[in-house]
Amino acid sequence: MESKIITAFKAYKDALAELATTLKNRVKASSSLKALKEELGLTANMYYQRLNYPQNIPADEIAAFAKLLNDKILIQLYEQTQTLGHQLSNEITDYIKEADLTITFVCKKLDTDPSSFYRKQKDPRLWSKEEVEKIAQIVETIKNL
Template structure:
């Protein structure tokens, strides 16, 4: 069984991929790359970079894309993605509370600064898979003790 933290991370990543695929499909169907470049004032490589890393797309660009393709599916998926990111942060915090692990202890085990942990909790886009797996591993180990 996957830990709740790993599952929340997987769900978040899947939602990000769904957002990228939806943007790509909507642009292909209702606009063109040139129109996107003009509307967002970005280059083609910047557009493809955003598709590769959809967590880094600014909210104002989501709004501009939604207007460009005249479909609010992108905006809805973006909001859902943010909610899934918040669920990831909540899952981590809840697991720490349930196992009585302090943030300081976890940060020492991860080898990160507590301020970095708090920054990532506020903005879950910053978490990477290795950190999530290590957090889940530490929590699972403590639960078994």
């Protein structure tokens, strides 16, 4: 059985992929890569970077994309990714608390600094799949003792 935090992480990453795919398809459908360059000041390289790393697209840029492409779905997808990211952070915290573990203990097992952990909790874009899986493994091991 998959843990709650791994499920939450996958949902977050799937939402990011959906946002990138939708953006790519909308731009391709309207053939407006040139318009992106003119209207938003994005080079082709910058645009493709945003497709590769959709978690780093700022909210105002998503709004500009939505306005240019006349597509409000992009804003909804962006808001959904933000919500899922915050849910991921809450799931991780709750998951650790359910096992009566401290953040310090988990950080020692992750071989990371607590300040780094809290930074990732505030900005869920920073979590990697490996870290989330390791947290799940730590918590499950302790629960099974």
